[in-house]
Amino acid sequence: MLEIIAIEKKFDNKKVLDNINFIVNKGEFFGLLGSNGAGKTTMIKLISTLLLPSDGKILLDGKEITRNNVQIKKKITTVTQEYTLRGDMDVDEIMEYQGRLYQLPREQRKKDSKNLLEFCGLMEHRKKRVRELSGGMKRKLMLCRALLPKPELVLLDEPTVGLDPFSRRQIWDLISGLNQQGMTFILTTHYMEEAQMLCQRIALIDQGQLLEIAPPQELINQLGNIAINVVTPVGIQQKYFKNRERALDYAKNLSDPFTLRETNLEDVFIKRLGRGID
Amino acid sequence: MAILTVLWEKWIEFKHEWQKITVTAMISPILYLLTFGLGLGMDKMVDGHTYMAFLIPGIIALTTMNASFNAIGMSLNVQRLYEKSFDNVLASPTPLGQYIIGQMVGGSLRGIYAGSLILGITFIFGAPIQVNLLFFLVMLLNGMAFSALGVMAAIVSKTHADISRFSTFVILPMTFICNTFFPVANMPPLLKGAVQILPLTHSSGLLRQISYGEPASLTSFCILIVYTIFFMVIALIKINKSKNL
Numbered sequence: 001m002l003e004i005i006a007i008e009k010k011f012d013n014k015k016v017l018d019n020i021n022f023i024v025n026k027g028e029f030f031g032l033l034g035s036n037g038a039g040k041t042t043m044i045k046l047i048s049t050l051l052l053p054s055d056g057k058i059l060l061d062g063k064e065i066t067r068n069n070v071q072i073k074k075k076i077t078t079v080t081q082e083y084t085l086r087g088d089m090d091v092d093e094i095m096e097y098q099g100r101l102y103q104l105p106r107e108q109r110k111k112d113s114k115n116l117l118e119f120c121g122l123m124e125h126r127k128k129r130v131r132e133l134s135g136g137m138k139r140k141l142m143l144c145r146a147l148l149p150k151p152e153l154v155l156l157d158e159p160t161v162g163l164d165p166f167s168r169r170q171i172w173d174l175i176s177g178l179n180q181q182g183m184t185f186i187l188t189t190h191y192m193e194e195a196q197m198l199c200q201r202i203a204l205i206d207q208g209q210l211l212e213i214a215p216p217q218e219l220i221n222q223l224g225n226i227a228i229n230v231v232t233p234v235g236i237q238q239k240y241f242k243n244r245e246r247a248l249d250y251a252k253n254l255s256d257p258f259t260l261r262e263t264n265l266e267d268v269f270i271k272r273l274g275r276g277i278d
Numbered sequence: 279m280a281i282l283t284v285l286w287e288k289w290i291e292f293k294h295e296w297q298k299i300t301v302t303a304m305i306s307p308i309l310y311l312l313t314f315g316l317g318l319g320m321d322k323m324v325d326g327h328t329y330m331a332f333l334i335p336g337i338i339a340l341t342t343m344n345a346s347f348n349a350i351g352m353s354l355n356v357q358r359l360y361e362k363s364f365d366n367v368l369a370s371p372t373p374l375g376q377y378i379i380g381q382m383v384g385g386s387l388r389g390i391y392a393g394s395l396i397l398g399i400t401f402i403f404g405a406p407i408q409v410n411l412l413f414f415l416v417m418l419l420n421g422m423a424f425s426a427l428g429v430m431a432a433i434v435s436k437t438h439a440d441i442s443r444f445s446t447f448v449i450l451p452m453t454f455i456c457n458t459f460f461p462v463a464n465m466p467p468l469l470k471g472a473v474q475i476l477p478l479t480h481s482s483g484l485l486r487q488i489s490y491g492e493p494a495s496l497t498s499f500c501i502l503i504v505y506t507i508f509f510m511v512i513a514l515i516k517i518n519k520s521k522n523l
Contacts, residue, residue, distance in 0.1 A: 050523065076369070077369070082362050083364055
């Protein structure tokens with residue numbers, strides 16, 4: 001279990017996270033959603049100790065995560081938003097380096113590297129240097145690298161940015177399968193479909209404040225399950241309704257063209273966080 | 279063991295770039311040998327020895343210093359600020375003390391490699407100096423001190439330009455004034471006092487003493503060890519405590 005306790009983070013006296021408290025249960029797929037600059041990446045960096053909190057603490061299985069707590073850090077890996085790969089190493093060397101950093105036995109790191117690279121379609125590129133890989137390949141390699149040590153907790157900071165739809169689906173299959181086997185994930189993403197599909201609970205963060213934590217469906221229910229998009233001369237406007245009957249009643253009186261659809265997480269994001277997805 | 283992991287990483291770096299590393303390590307020292315040794319000081323004597331015998335240990339010391347500092351300082355700076363690959367190391371369960379020691383050993387080995395290349399070249403041309411195991415031990419210690427300085431500089435730097443500035447303001451002056459090309463005794467008193475506390479002065483002095491067949495100064499050994507530990511501790515504190523690394 002991961003416990004975030006009264007976390008505050010300041011950069012040059014400017015608070016970017018303010019009194020954040022939440023718990024992520026073992027085996028959960030947990031999402032952090034917020035617009036750009038909301039503090040999601042800062043939160044991921046704090047859990048992975050790339051940043052240290054100005055106040056508060058973070059516990060995993062009751063033990064504080066610090067830069068020197070080697071036993072706890074063995075249980076956590078991160079896929080950062082930026083590429084964090086050695087450009088001069090080839091794909092095999094990146095995996096080997098990760099295996100060594102996490103002190104994995106030689107046989108395990110060879111076998112598991114091969115399996116992960118095969119799954120992500122990187123086997124034929126394993127002798128290529130990182131600087132020769134496409135953005136999508138680098139992204140997949142970072143995921144393979146994070147999964148190699150079979151961690152208890154994987155932090156995914158926009159892990160599918162730049163991937164084609166096929167690759168994205170492939171990654172979703174991989175991580176949701178691992179989640180079903182008990183691996184815990186914390187995901188930040190701007191793909192609402194991804195969050196809705198994968199996450200069991202979602203935390204909405206806005207300007208460093210935690211607004212709410214709830215399952216995606218609950219957030220959608222709060223808004224209304226049915227949405228109507230009305231095409232007006234000033235743009236497309238959304239209206240939300242508890243059920244289809246109420247939506248249809250409303251639509252009867254509309255003179256503008258409209259479409260009726262199910263509400264999704266993107267609607268929640270826009271409505272709750274007050275702006276579109278960047 | 280994390281030290282071995284870092285040494286493996288330094289080996290991979292060397293394996294991919296060994297031609298460039300080798301050529302780069304040799305250019306400046308060969309130019310110094312040609313300019314100062316063969317050009318300016320061919321027929322000069324220093325403390326009863328030929329200028330060449332005086333110069334070669336100084337050049338080996340500065341070569342070891344530059345190679346070790348650059349192998350760690352430049353590389354780690356790029357990994358931290360440009361590639362961001364240091365983030366993955368920082369997030370991993372690598373004990374940070376071991377990571378720094380691994381960098382120091384790796385950088386020092388790179389320094390010994392560069393120093394040995396120059397030593398080899400000078401021997402081909404009949405260098406009038408003695409070399410023994412202690413000579414290599416001093417190269418190792420010198421490399422450790424400047425690799426530790428490299429780690430410290432890379433961690434403290436906020437931009438890529440900072441590490442170049444560090445080289446310009448710290449490494450370059452030491453290259454020329456620290457008992458490498460001329461004896462410290464010839465300097466004005468105030469400058470002499472300042473230069474005598476710098477680490478390269480002591481590694482140059484030690485290598486020279488060994489190459490002359492004289493007893494090596496224990497004080498200089500101790501000073502190099504103190505510098506190594508000091509740079510290492512500062513780097514470790516900085517990595518451990520920095521809230522926004």
